[in-house]
Amino acid sequence: MMTQKPETTIHDIAKALNISASTVSRALNDNPLIREATRKKIKQTAEEMGYRPNVMAANFRTKRTNTIGVIVPLINRHFFSSVISGIEHVAYQQGFTVTISQSNDKFEKEDKIAHTLFANRVDGLILSIAMETQTYDHLKLFSDRNIPLVFFDRIVDEIEAHKIVVDDFGAAYRATQHLIDQGRKHVAMIGGPLNLSIYKNRQDGYCKALKDAGLDFDNSGVVNNSLTREDGVKAIRKLMKAPSKPDAIFCANDTTALSAILYLQENGYRVPQDIAIVGFSNEPFSEVVTPAISTIKQPGFEIGKKAAELIISQILKKEKTAKFETITMPTELIIRKSSVV
Structure with a gap:
């Protein structure tokens, strides 16, 4: 049986060189008192x-x-992976390592991850909450002990912390207005769960654009769900069975926009001629599918960089931050073939 070699200590190095352990320690820590x-x-x-x-x-x-x-809902979403890249870019330069976990949009998993990170004594936590999350004790664990928190995208109003969001209301307003500008009169929406402010803001922006254009808001023209591929199919089925069929759909993410397009094509509808579609997030696939999907671009990498800068400055400061800010980042409407005839 192989015996495990004991871990080398500074005392072993000191003995090998016939010098004191304190000299070894100082040298390894680049103390200028020790000659080069x-x-x-x-x-x-x-x-x-x-x-x-x-x-x-x-x-x-x-x-x-x-x-x-770092806790994100889904690592495989381009927006979240871009944010992670931005966080790592800044953290690495500042000598911090990053522990990344995904909640899979489940409250129970997010809760468990938060407790584990807390127990492992992370210096701070950056997160975007899961769709299921509606109670926040697992996050108050951090704020109650002055461990810095930074929320991005899906934020928690009840906890005081720095928050980074995009202008979801304005983005949804522009997307819906774009569809109305194409002459569409029955603009439906596939939205997310309204317990999350981002989806509420997107829905509010959609409603305001309809109102400003003098179009009626119809409850049967809005379906809210978890915005997965399967949810997109269920939503488009439901919308196509409504008394007044849509001639355009604003989707709160690109995943459901793609589901809707595939379903419509399989069922003999033409996109955009019969039904125009706009998504949200600018996932890489949105550019390469046919038709390419009009969408809202979010600055994920910049959001990640900003989140890391905010958390590191709090970690290094030691004292409690007096004033927290909510930073709103700009978005861009990218018009492609799915919404313009």
Whole structure:
């Protein structure tokens, strides 16, 4: 049976070089009191002996782990993966590591992840809440102990923290107005759960655009669900059975927009001639499907960078942030073939 080699310590390095352990420690921490040649020699010996710095012990001294927790609903959504890239870009430059988890839009999973990250002593948490989340004790765990939180996209009004959102109301208004400008009179909507402010704001923007154009809002023309591929199919089926069939649909994400287009094509409808479609998020597939999907572009990478900057500045500050801000990032309507004849 192989015996496990014991972990190399600074005492082992000191013994090998016949110097004091404190000199080794200072050299490994780049203390300028130690001569450059001595530092090089000590570092080289440490590497040869397979020395690993004891991060846990160092963290114990600084009371920091230099780790940021990130919880997103779905990693495979382009918007969330862009945000993660932005967070990592800034965190890496500032010497922080990032622990990424996905809630799969389930409250129970989000709750468990938050407790695990808390127990692992992350220095801060950046998140976008799950569709199912309606209670926030697992997040108050952080705010109650002054562990910085930054919310993005799907935020929690009840918790004081920095928040980064896009102008969901304005984006939905522009998307709906674009469909009305194409001469559409029955604009339906496939929306998300209204317990999340982003979907409520998108629906409000849609309703306002109808009102401003003098078009009637019809309850049967709006379907709210979890916005998955399957939900998109169910929603479009329902809308096509409504007394007044839509001639345009604004979808609160690109996934349901794609579902709607595929369903309509399979059932003999032409997009955009019979029914025009606009999505939301600018997923990579929206550009390559036929017809290419008109959509709203969100600045995911920039949101991630901003979230990381906000959380790191709070971590390094130590004292409680006096004033939290909600930052609204701009969006862009990208017009493609799915909405213009």
